[in-house]
Amino acid sequence: MKAEEFRGHFPIFSDGGVHLCSCSEGALSDRVTSALTDFVTSWRIQAAPWDSWMEQVNQARTAFAQTIHADPADIATVSCASEAAFQVSWGQSFSATRNVIITTDLEFPSIAHVWLAQQSRGAIVKFVANHDGLIMVDDYTPFIDDKTALVSVPLVSYANGLRFPVREIAKLAHKMGARVAVDAYQGVGVIPVDINELECDYLFAGTLKYLLGAPGIAFLWVKPGLSHANDPILTGWFGRQDPFAFTPRILDYAESSRRYQTGTPSIPAAFAATAGLFLINATTTTQVSQHIERLAEFTQAALKRQGWTFFSPNPPFRGPQVTIHADDAERISQFLADRRIFVSPRGQAVRVSLHYYNNEQDIHKLVQALHDYRKRYP
Numbered sequence: 001m002k003a004e005e006f007r008g009h010f011p012i013f014s015d016g017g018v019h020l021c022s023c024s025e026g027a028l029s030d031r032v033t034s035a036l037t038d039f040v041t042s043w044r045i046q047a048a049p050w051d052s053w054m055e056q057v058n059q060a061r062t063a064f065a066q067t068i069h070a071d072p073a074d075i076a077t078v079s080c081a082s083e084a085a086f087q088v089s090w091g092q093s094f095s096a097t098r099n100v101i102i103t104t105d106l107e108f109p110s111i112a113h114v115w116l117a118q119q120s121r122g123a124i125v126k127f128v129a130n131h132d133g134l135i136m137v138d139d140y141t142p143f144i145d146d147k148t149a150l151v152s153v154p155l156v157s158y159a160n161g162l163r164f165p166v167r168e169i170a171k172l173a174h175k176m177g178a179r180v181a182v183d184a185y186q187g188v189g190v191i192p193v194d195i196n197e198l199e200c201d202y203l204f205a206g207t208l209k210y211l212l213g214a215p216g217i218a219f220l221w222v223k224p225g226l227s228h229a230n231d232p233i234l235t236g237w238f239g240r241q242d243p244f245a246f247t248p249r250i251l252d253y254a255e256s257s258r259r260y261q262t263g264t265p266s267i268p269a270a271f272a273a274t275a276g277l278f279l280i281n282a283t284t285t286t287q288v289s290q291h292i293e294r295l296a297e298f299t300q301a302a303l304k305r306q307g308w309t310f311f312s313p314n315p316p317f318r319g320p321q322v323t324i325h326a327d328d329a330e331r332i333s334q335f336l337a338d339r340r341i342f343v344s345p346r347g348q349a350v351r352v353s354l355h356y357y358n359n360e361q362d363i364h365k366l367v368q369a370l371h372d373y374r375k376r377y378p
Helices: 003-007 030-046 050-068 081-090 109-121 137-143 166-175 267-281 285-305 329-337 360-376
Strands: 075-078 100-104 124-128 148-152 179-183 202-206 218-222 321-325 344-346 349-353
Touching: 030 050, 030 267, 050 075, 050 218, 050 267, 075 081, 081 109, 081 179, 081 202, 081 218, 100 109, 100 137, 109 124, 109 148, 124 137, 137 166, 148 166, 166 179, 285 321, 285 360, 329 344, 329 349, 329 360
Parallel strands: 100 124, 100 148, 148 179, 179 202
Antiparallel strands: 075 218, 202 218, 321 349, 344 349
């Protein structure tokens, strides 16, 4: 699917809006609107359409598996990325000889908080600091040794769009016997991800952002054959070998990654996820990423001419996000929102995040609005 055809599925653009906040949430497509209507209709007409609802969950899992080139059997459906991170962390044993979790100050806080919570189980959490918004393999190297249990590497940082050298860090971690978890929420769908080449042990992401779904559903991929010290303590009937056996006295974990599932998944979110993922999978991530790279370069060049400075890195480390330094980030974002240009402020940064549905016209509107802002607030 070509970019303009893809863009046509998102009514905000035909309504005069400019959606540049996919790092926060993706734009609403006509496909997702239709899917949510289908959910409500099925509930109204069929009363208890569990078979068709569960089929939506399975379709969403299968579509996510297609996106990352994985086997659906290796993927669990969870409620959010934080839940996925907890399931990863609980499976680890933090012994006196191997008890260190390595993360980064560019990790999304909710994931870092899960790692910090493992301190009550004996884990020691160490943070790799960024320097001018960058973290490279050499920054991880001094931290990873034979005491490292788990290394957390975002695919893309939420803070500034930095693309991490995941594969190289994973190789380093594996040499020391550590496992690697990847939060792919800020990149999967617009950056090519092949789980067979990434060399991680765990990968998780929700569908709200670049996968164009709704909040309430996420997916956890676990490398097949990986053994764990602990079975999941956060569990429920969908983690059983046969959820519909209804055996309250038997705690039998599924052999596949379904063992990490808990209770009934969010059915509306599953409908939305399937619709969003089908749109993503109608493209190729190479095609999408090339479009975004060109648009990011165009965006950064235009903003640089206006005198803005950047927290986001230059290629090849820049992901689908151009991030500008701004002490007044909230005020800038509100000024833009009043003109129906939607970006995402975080601290002293304004995040301009790009998707396949964006084009140069969007950027021209952004640049003109920022020019007007500086005239009003010199």
